[in-house]
Amino acid sequence: xxxxxxxxxxxxxxxxxxxxxxxxxxxxxxxxxxxTETVGDVSRGETVFQRECASCHGSxxxxxxxxxxxxxxxxxxxxAAAIVQQGGGVMPAGLVSGRDEADVxxxxxxxxxx
Amino acid sequence: xxxxxxxxxxTDLVTTVFSSAIAAKVWFATxxxxxxxxxxxxxxxxxxxxRFLPERGRxxxxxxxxxxxxxxxxxxxxxxxxxxxxxxxxxxxxxxLHSLFGTFFYGMFVAxxxxxxxxxxxxxxLPTAGLTLASMLCVLWLTSSLWYFTNVRFxx
Numbered sequence: 001x002x003x004x005x006x007x008x009x010x011x012x013x014x015x016x017x018x019x020x021x022x023x024x025x026x027x028x029x030x031x032x033x034x035x036t037e038t039v040g041d042v043s044r045g046e047t048v049f050q051r052e053c054a055s056c057h058g059s060x061x062x063x064x065x066x067x068x069x070x071x072x073x074x075x076x077x078x079x080a081a082a083i084v085q086q087g088g089g090v091m092p093a094g095l096v097s098g099r100d101e102a103d104v105x106x107x108x109x110x111x112x113x114x
Numbered sequence: 115x116x117x118x119x120x121x122x123x124x125t126d127l128v129t130t131v132f133s134s135a136i137a138a139k140v141w142f143a144t145x146x147x148x149x150x151x152x153x154x155x156x157x158x159x160x161x162x163x164x165r166f167l168p169e170r171g172r173x174x175x176x177x178x179x180x181x182x183x184x185x186x187x188x189x190x191x192x193x194x195x196x197x198x199x200x201x202x203x204x205x206x207x208x209x210x211l212h213s214l215f216g217t218f219f220y221g222m223f224v225a226x227x228x229x230x231x232x233x234x235x236x237x238x239x240l241p242t243a244g245l246t247l248a249s250m251l252c253v254l255w256l257t258s259s260l261w262y263f264t265n266v267r268f269x270x
Contacts (some may be wrong), residue, residue: 004235007243011225018197019217025201027120027194055267066265087209089122090265092258093200097135098125 028085040099047105048100056091061111066090075112080105121199121230128191128236132270139195141270142188147255149185150248153178157244186223212257215250222247 004078050059056067067089084101087093096104124253125135130137156178167174196216206212226243229235 007225007228007232007235010228011221012225013221014224015218015221018220019202022197022202022213022217023197027124027198028201047135052266056265075117080241087203087205087247088207090208091233092136092266093203093205093263094195094211095134095266097199098122098129100125100134 001079004039028048031081040101040104042106042110045103045105045110048096048104049107052096053104061108070108071111073112074102077105077109080108117135124199125192135195136262137270138251139192140262142191143255143259144184146188147259149181149188150251152181153185153244156181157241161241191217208257208261212254215253215257219247219250219254222250260267 026044046060048059054060055066055079057070058067059066059068063071081101084105086094087092087095094104096098128135128138132141155164155167156174158164159169159174160178202213202217204213223244226240227249229239229243
């Protein structure tokens with residue numbers, strides 16, 4: 001085999017490994033266990049929401065931006081967490097994570113109750 | 115430590131400086147993109163272009179090497195968050211394009227590094243690989259950081 005192919009072959013192997021790692025998502029946060037149960041801090045979630053989410057969903061989730069109105073939308077915790085983790089429409093996945101995610105989910109559930 | 119907790123530990127770590135993990139990611143990617151610009155300009159000078167830049171060969175080569183090393187380091191947190199936590203996704207064209215170019219990026223990076231060290235390859239191979247790598251980083255930045263800055267917010 002000509003030596004010139006080595007960079008392409010090794011590079012190709014790295015691409016395959018990267019794709020396999022990406023499909024595995026081995027460090028992806030696990031989905032919340034409970035249906036509508038929330039464990040986050042609603043007041044802290046409001047702060048995070050205003051910082052990270054309000055530009056699209058409007059202040060307090062009242063709509064008016066590129067994202068849908070969340071007030072009164074009837075979103076449960078599992079749905080909110082799934083959308084935060086996986087994204088939806090133009091919303092990027094993982095916009096908030098960890099404690100911020102739990103708090104934002106709790107806040108979104110609190111404002112989306114019809 | 116369960117694997118899923120690694121994600122939370124990473125978030126806790128980066129949010130000591132940035133407002134969120136994704137904000138950290140877009141700024142690391144922006145730093146890598148800026149350094150890629152340095153890479154392209156210094157490489158152009160090494161190849162006899164951009165004559166307005168100083169002609170000190172060693173200094174230019176040093177800046178080129180170190181900007182590349184630092185750019186690579188800047189991409190590592192981005193790699194971790196994108197590949198290990200978020201994974202390959204295709205919900206819309208922007209994310210699909212970003213996932214595709216991100217998957218090929220490190221393969222192109224490794225190929226470019228091997229081409230640098232392989233003196234038997236034709237002269238056009240290295241600038242072609244370097245420009246391809248820089249172009250891929252540009253697409254990745256446009257489909258992530260620029261999108262975040264213009265659609266979500268501009269800040270740390």
